[in-house]
Amino acid sequence: MKASQNNENIDIESDGSGYRLQGKGEKEFLNKCRSFPDLVITSHPNSLQEGFEYFFQKLGAKSPMQMRGRSGSLRFVIVFAKYGRKLMKGRKKSYKDIEPYILDLEQNGKYTTKSEGPELLKTYPNKNLWSELLDYAKNKWNIIKIGFTELPSELIFRNKMVLFRHALVFMQEMKKDKIDKAPGKEAGDETMRIYAELGEAVADIAEWLRSKGIRSQAVNPLGGLVCTPPLAGKAGMGGQGKQGCLITPEFGPRQRLAPIFIEEKLFEYTDNNEHEWIEQYCRTCGNCQKNCPAKAIYDEKVISIENLPGIGAMRTCIDKDKCFPYFGKTMGCSICIKVCPFSNGPKTYEKLKNLITQKEN
Numbered sequence: 001m002k003a004s005q006n007n008e009n010i011d012i013e014s015d016g017s018g019y020r021l022q023g024k025g026e027k028e029f030l031n032k033c034r035s036f037p038d039l040v041i042t043s044h045p046n047s048l049q050e051g052f053e054y055f056f057q058k059l060g061a062k063s064p065m066q067m068r069g070r071s072g073s074l075r076f077v078i079v080f081a082k083y084g085r086k087l088m089k090g091r092k093k094s095y096k097d098i099e100p101y102i103l104d105l106e107q108n109g110k111y112t113t114k115s116e117g118p119e120l121l122k123t124y125p126n127k128n129l130w131s132e133l134l135d136y137a138k139n140k141w142n143i144i145k146i147g148f149t150e151l152p153s154e155l156i157f158r159n160k161m162v163l164f165r166h167a168l169v170f171m172q173e174m175k176k177d178k179i180d181k182a183p184g185k186e187a188g189d190e191t192m193r194i195y196a197e198l199g200e201a202v203a204d205i206a207e208w209l210r211s212k213g214i215r216s217q218a219v220n221p222l223g224g225l226v227c228t229p230p231l232a233g234k235a236g237m238g239g240q241g242k243q244g245c246l247i248t249p250e251f252g253p254r255q256r257l258a259p260i261f262i263e264e265k266l267f268e269y270t271d272n273n274e275h276e277w278i279e280q281y282c283r284t285c286g287n288c289q290k291n292c293p294a295k296a297i298y299d300e301k302v303i304s305i306e307n308l309p310g311i312g313a314m315r316t317c318i319d320k321d322k323c324f325p326y327f328g329k330t331m332g333c334s335i336c337i338k339v340c341p342f343s344n345g346p347k348t349y350e351k352l353k354n355l356i357t358q359k360e361n
């Protein structure tokens with residue numbers, strides 16, 4: 001069964017456990033990588049099954065066009081018409097750009113094309129390149145924060161793979177005035193806009209990195225290959241909130257994340273655990289849980305993977321069977337982001353941090 005949308009074929013196939021939905025680029029990438037598993041980073045046996053196809057499966061839809069309810073479908077068509085081309089362009093580009101790497105691995109069993117990585121490693125940690133990267137991402141894509149960390153295989157979605165181990169994580173803000181109108185067309189629109197823009201951004205930044213001779217793989221934020229919020233948490237960009245989003249000092253949960261994987265550890269990892277206090281604040285708040293229309297947020301987080309390197313336990317905060325149908329119908333719900341005090345921005349983050357740390361002292 002196939003549906004074609006804006007130049008990218010989306011294949012929907014049954015694997016016996018439900019429907020899977022993958023872009024053509026992702027499907028080809030994974031199929032090829034399966035023939036040389038030792039040359040890529042593969043998911044861990046403990047990895048979770050998530051990603052694009054899992055989302056639609058949970059929606060009870062065999063395709064994006066079949067999201068439950070007529071209003072959901074209609075809204076999808078309207079939003080897709082607006083952002084679909086960009087969304088698919090970013091996804092398509094991220095796979096097209098790594099075709100030469102795959103070809104190299106298929107033909108030679110290793111990378112043989114020239115890389116500046118070893119040269120750049122001589123000046124580790126490469127602070128000049130790091131600040132050039134920050135400038136490029138900020139000036140061109142309004143990305144004000146980048147994390148850098150090692151990818152644990154457990155964060156690669158089940159049966160998926162990536163090419164490189166070192167993860168740059170990029171964050172873009174969702175506009176507060178739009179999210180404040182959640183749930184509805186404007187917040188849904190903003191969710192799709194940010195997926196589309198961030199997808200384009202990471203594809204472009206990966207190209208910029210390649211222009212510097214750094215082997216890079218961009219991963220689109222829509223669906224994707226890895227679970228990005230805990231990866232960003234590991235990179236010290238924020239802490240997990242009660243609703244499961246990454247709470248960042250800059251925008252709270254009002255952001256989206258996407259990674260680029262690079263071959264060498266060119267920079268210092270940004271890992272830290274400065275945001276652990278957030279969980280303590282959540283225990284006194286509970287706004288997201290009280291306001292979730294689907295009653296999807298758990299009282300207590302559930303451990304989904306134990307002993308993740310650099311993370312500890314990975315915990316699930318929401319019942320996806322309850323959240324995803326509502327999220328799909330509203331094209332991005334976002335109520336649990338809207339009502340989170342951290343969405344107000346850095347001043348609130350600092351204020352709440354002081355409150356918690358004063359209590360402790």
Ligand code: SF4
Nearest residue numbers: 292294323333335336
């Ligand atoms: S996105 Fe909506 S339905 Fe899902 S957990 Fe948040 S508030 Fe609940």
Ligand code: SF4
Nearest residue numbers: 241282285286288340
């Ligand atoms: S709304 Fe409250 S409980 Fe929920 S994540 Fe934000 S601070 Fe935590």
